[in-house]
Amino acid sequence: MVCTYTGNRDEAIVAYLYDDITAVDRAAFDAHMASCVVCRDEMAELRHVRSRMAEYQPPTFGAFAARSADASAPRPRSFWADVPVWAQALAAMLVLGVAAGAANLEIRHDAGGFSVRTGWIASAPAPAPVPSDEAPWRADLAKLASDLRAERATVERTAAAPAAASDAELLKQVKALIASSEKKEENELALHLAQVVRDNQAARNADLVKIDRALGLVSNNANYEVARNREILNTLAMRVSQTVR
């Protein structure tokens, strides 16, 4: 048997199923179903699906409240928990900059293209002399520390306002939320840093392999030259001895 419903059947079935339908449309579809076994059967099956779906319940919820309670307990406060994301990113860049300097990183863009290499291949030209207590990153570090202090003061001012409220429970919950969020960001930052370190290590290993190959090539060439010279000397010696005889 074929359904002869003239309207949008799918939409009508769903609207009827969830009773999210006008009285007029409901009456019209009731009348249709009275004579359409296809729609009747499908409606029965979809109702069965809905009854099965009622079994799909999420696991017990309670950790949120529990975490809020935990957050009220005194615990050592991480320095990073007070540091905003932008400052963490700036710190990461600073660390990378210092690491790149320590690794004698050389970045060049010339006619030969873009190249990056570390100082294990060749020693970099000596940097311009700077006083030992005026390293270039000190200014950045001082600026970062100043920014962090300013940001921390802002955060503390912001946190102080709600603290004045009568009920500290909400504040605890929000702090727990913020701590959780920043903990996540901290973890992500750590992951990124680990990735950078891994990349750096991989680049270093690649450089070492290249050096090894280049040295091997030079060594092979030298051995070949030595063997050839010996052969020439032997030939000359034989000729000289024959001439003497």
Added chain:
Amino acid sequence: MTWTDEELVARSIRGDNDSFNELILRWERPIYALAYRTIGREEDARDVCQETFLRAFRALPGFRGQSKFSSWLYRIALNLCRDWQRRERRTPVVQPPDDVDVMELAAAAEPSESIEDLVARKDLTRIVEKAMALLPEEQRTAIVLKEYHGLTFQEIADLVGCPLSTVKTRLYQGLTVLRRELAKNQKNIPVGRI
């Protein structure tokens, strides 16, 4: 006295933290359930739930009441779920069933429910969970919002930003997939448990 969401929001904006606390208590379970049914991972659903209220708290002064507070909250949660799915680049994950822990089951059982009944109920949950995980994101979202949160078609359309008829079509298509998948597993369920 029971305040409406809108009244609690207004009071929260004026600095009444009790009111926002009340909103959290009122909506944390529905938001957690929405996140869990959307992304299928308990721990991540909790994170999404917390992040939803954190964002709501931060954005509350900008909430002008153009929509219901619950719709606004749902939208934040759904966006976070979508971000999570994009970040993880994976479809909803159904948590692998652990070995059945009889003690845990016994603790979760209703007083009138036997362990056998409870195991059967858990099996049903798992089957529905797997079937839901097969649905495309937009169909699953429509079903979750309609079936488990009781939103009207119009509210869902406003929430996800699509026409009313699209919501109904997505629901119908999703239910059709679920019907097929549940029928496949029908034989695995002991007779009388369904």
